[in-house]
Amino acid sequence: MNRFVKTIYAALVYAFLYLPLVVIAVYSFNASKYSLAWKGFTLQWYGRLLNNSTLLDAAFRSMTIAVVSATVSCIIGTLVAFMLHQYRFKGRRAVFAGIFVMMMSPDIVIGISLLVLFLGVGLSLGFWTLLMGHVTLCVPFVAATVYSRFKGFDPTVVEAARDLGAVEYQVFRRIVLPMAAPGLIAGWLLSFTLSLDDVIVSFFTTGPTYEVLPLRIYSMVRLGIKPDVNALSVVMITITVAAVLLSRQLLKEKS
Amino acid sequence: MKDSLFKRLVVTGVLGWMFLFGAVPTLMLLGVSFLKRHPDNLIEPVFSLSSYHELLRPALGSMLADSMIMAATATLLCLVIGYPFAYIVARAGKRYTKTLLLLVMIPFWTNTLIRTYALVAVLKADGVVNKFLLFLGVIDAPIKIMYTQTAVFIGLIYTLLPFMILPLYAAIEKLDLKLLEASRDLGASRFATFRKITVPLTMPGIVSGCMLVFLPALGMFYIPDILGGARTMLLGNYIRDQFLAARNIPLGAAASIAMTVIMGLMLALYYKSARRAGRKVHL
Numbered sequence: 001m002n003r004f005v006k007t008i009y010a011a012l013v014y015a016f017l018y019l020p021l022v023v024i025a026v027y028s029f030n031a032s033k034y035s036l037a038w039k040g041f042t043l044q045w046y047g048r049l050l051n052n053s054t055l056l057d058a059a060f061r062s063m064t065i066a067v068v069s070a071t072v073s074c075i076i077g078t079l080v081a082f083m084l085h086q087y088r089f090k091g092r093r094a095v096f097a098g099i100f101v102m103m104m105s106p107d108i109v110i111g112i113s114l115l116v117l118f119l120g121v122g123l124s125l126g127f128w129t130l131l132m133g134h135v136t137l138c139v140p141f142v143a144a145t146v147y148s149r150f151k152g153f154d155p156t157v158v159e160a161a162r163d164l165g166a167v168e169y170q171v172f173r174r175i176v177l178p179m180a181a182p183g184l185i186a187g188w189l190l191s192f193t194l195s196l197d198d199v200i201v202s203f204f205t206t207g208p209t210y211e212v213l214p215l216r217i218y219s220m221v222r223l224g225i226k227p228d229v230n231a232l233s234v235v236m237i238t239i240t241v242a243a244v245l246l247s248r249q250l251l252k253e254k255s
Numbered sequence: 256m257k258d259s260l261f262k263r264l265v266v267t268g269v270l271g272w273m274f275l276f277g278a279v280p281t282l283m284l285l286g287v288s289f290l291k292r293h294p295d296n297l298i299e300p301v302f303s304l305s306s307y308h309e310l311l312r313p314a315l316g317s318m319l320a321d322s323m324i325m326a327a328t329a330t331l332l333c334l335v336i337g338y339p340f341a342y343i344v345a346r347a348g349k350r351y352t353k354t355l356l357l358l359v360m361i362p363f364w365t366n367t368l369i370r371t372y373a374l375v376a377v378l379k380a381d382g383v384v385n386k387f388l389l390f391l392g393v394i395d396a397p398i399k400i401m402y403t404q405t406a407v408f409i410g411l412i413y414t415l416l417p418f419m420i421l422p423l424y425a426a427i428e429k430l431d432l433k434l435l436e437a438s439r440d441l442g443a444s445r446f447a448t449f450r451k452i453t454v455p456l457t458m459p460g461i462v463s464g465c466m467l468v469f470l471p472a473l474g475m476f477y478i479p480d481i482l483g484g485a486r487t488m489l490l491g492n493y494i495r496d497q498f499l500a501a502r503n504i505p506l507g508a509a510a511s512i513a514m515t516v517i518m519g520l521m522l523a524l525y526y527k528s529a530r531r532a533g534r535k536v537h538l
Contacts, residue, residue, distance in 0.1 A: 006343045010355070013340045016413065017362045020373035023383055027376060080269050089266055098273050104466065104522060105515075108474035108491045112498065112511045113280035120283055136276045168261035193364045199477055200491070204498070214368045221372045221481060233369045240365045248357060 021237060028230035045231040052228050058216035059232065062196055065127070065212060069134035070191035076135065077142025077187055082176060084143070085150040086158070103140035110137060111204035118205070125207030133205030137198060138191035145190060149183030150176070182250045189247040193240055281515070288508035297504050306509035319513070322490040325404075326472035329411040333419040333468045334461065336412070341423035341460075345430075356424065363417035371410055371481050378406055378482070407483035411472050418467040426460020459529040466521045473514060490514060 028046070032039035049055065084095060102110075114136060118129050153176075161175050177184075199214045206212060213236075220226055288306055293299035309315060344355045362370065377383045378400040385397040400406050430453065438448040454461070474491035490510060497507030 009339060010343050013336065013416075014358060017359070017416065019383065020370060020377050020413070021362065021365065023376045024369075024373040076269070076272060079265050080273075083265050083269050087262060087266065091270070095270070095273065098277055101518075101522065102273075102277055104470070104518060106470040106474045106518065108476070108494060109284075109511050109515055109518070112494060112507065113284040114276070115498065116283045116287055116504075116508065117276075117280040132276065139272075168259040172261065197364065197366045199368050200474065203495070214366060217368055217372065218477060218481075221368075221375070229372065233366075233373065236369055237365050241361055244357070244360050244364050248360075 024230050024233045025237075027227065028234045033227055045227040049228040049231040049235075055213075055216060055220075055228065055232060058211055058213045061210060062213035065130055065134060065210075066192045066195040069131055069138060069195045070188045072131070072135050073138035073142050073191040074184060074188045077139045077191075078146050078177075078180070078184055080139065080143040081146035081150055081180075082172060084147055086171075086176075099140045099143050102136070103144065107137070107198070107200035108204075111201040114201070115204040125205065126209045127206075130202060130206040130210055130212070133201045134191075134195045134198065137201050138194050141190055141194060142187035145187040146180055146183045149180050149186075153179055186247040186251045189243045189250075193243050196236070196240070284508050284511055284515075288505055288512045290505050292503050292505050297502060303505075306503075306505040309506055310509055310513060318488060318493060319490065319510075322473060322488060322493070325407070325487075325489065326411075326469050329408055329415065329472045330419075330465050330469040332408070332412055333416050334465060337416055337419035337423055337464065338461075341420050341427055344420070345424050345427040359417050359420055363421070367414050367475075368477060370414060371478055374406075374410055374413060374482065375401065378409065401482065402484040404483065404487055407479050407487045410478040410482040411475065414475065414478065415468040415472060418471070419464040422463040422467065423457065423460045426457040430456055456532055459525065459532050462521075462525045462528045466518075466525060470514070470518055470521070473517070 026038075029041050029043070030038060031042040031044070080095075080099065083089075084092065084099075111133065114129070114133050115125075118125060118132075123129055157179075158171055158175055161171050166174065197214075199218065202212050202215055203218075206215070213232075217229060217232075220229055287298060289302055289304070291299040291301040291303040291305065310319065344352060344359070347355055375382075379385075380397040380399070380401070382400075384400065385394075388394045389397065400409075434452055434456070435448055438452050439445075443451065473489055474494075476489060476491035476495050479487040479489055479492055490513075494507050494510045494514075497503045497510060501507075
């Protein structure tokens, strides 16, 4: 392929990926309600968004669940990664395989099997079941992110700490955690965006008492385009872009 | 050496967590799929293979087959679009690759429902695509894209393309250029080099990309819901309907198990291809 063809091809793929996002952004500032024809710049849809309390409530719940589940996933995922990296124990390969399978499992299977579990145990669907769903979804990704960070470590540092008399917990707290910090934050942001993004697991693991944003949008868009949803989409896209850029920056700080 | 308390706590905690949220739900799902449906209580604790019989019935079998064909077609299209793209990105040179990759990551992490919804604005009768085609004079009247199977394909490809590009990129980036040069020096044509060297060496990337696209493509029920007509169904729509509308939990569970089996087969394929390419399989 020559350079020109390559550039055109890559540009077309990017255009495909970005066109819908750009269109939504344009719509969100367009005074015309339904058509693409430019009727002038307006912020009224953002104003309407601020008055749409059901949408804002759902957004607030989504943020809450994303922050809490990212934090919990980060703790569990880091322990998984630490265990796989530092310890040799029976069934270590099985844990590797298990994490890999959980990572690859289609969302709908995760959602359905958790639903069966919750129904079986008799838990009522709501915040807690949703939290468990999101944590189950995110932990394997955090574990993989943090584990790959651990692998870049100099193992002699840990050995030195042990030789100098540090106990396991001290090794973890004083050596491993600080060295892995950028990986942890990246894992946190990854879970945060995964949780914000998730439709399918949320669909099955939450109940009417705790409706999150994607589900709210889902029921809204089936009734047609709503300009305040455009505004909200732009806000969400901005948050995501910020999270992605931040996590990239953190991962770049050389391992 | 005696294990420290911390180590024991970590190992027990992690294994317990994985058992509770990984193994138990899957086993319960498997169990439920072998039970009988009860008109009132939803399930009856009686062993039965009826759900699996049901899955193999022609009407259902053809829905399953349609769904698989749709997901497979979307996967193939993603591969065809994604491979050259991943190649271009991987070979763009250090300065550009990072930025180009970041530009793929951003839509990848943006809420998929919002992106699906954004596609509606692009595909509808007075949307960007129709406006553009009318402007070019390719068409005289807006063509119907929304609520067709085509819209569902576009939606699946749009959502899942980054899942194809990223593993392909990782595989192509690792490719040793010397091998390609050697092949050319030894007289292989460009195409032969691609077929005999590039493709086998990037096979783990191809397989994991296909896996990451195919499995979600079977399950993303909201894409046919929003973009397709009422007739287009994926396995995911079916599973959801069994659980929430038809209230046939054993049948829904059996359909989910079918999907898990498909995943298992694909994982086995991935494992094999990665081993053949001489790579250790890790996270």
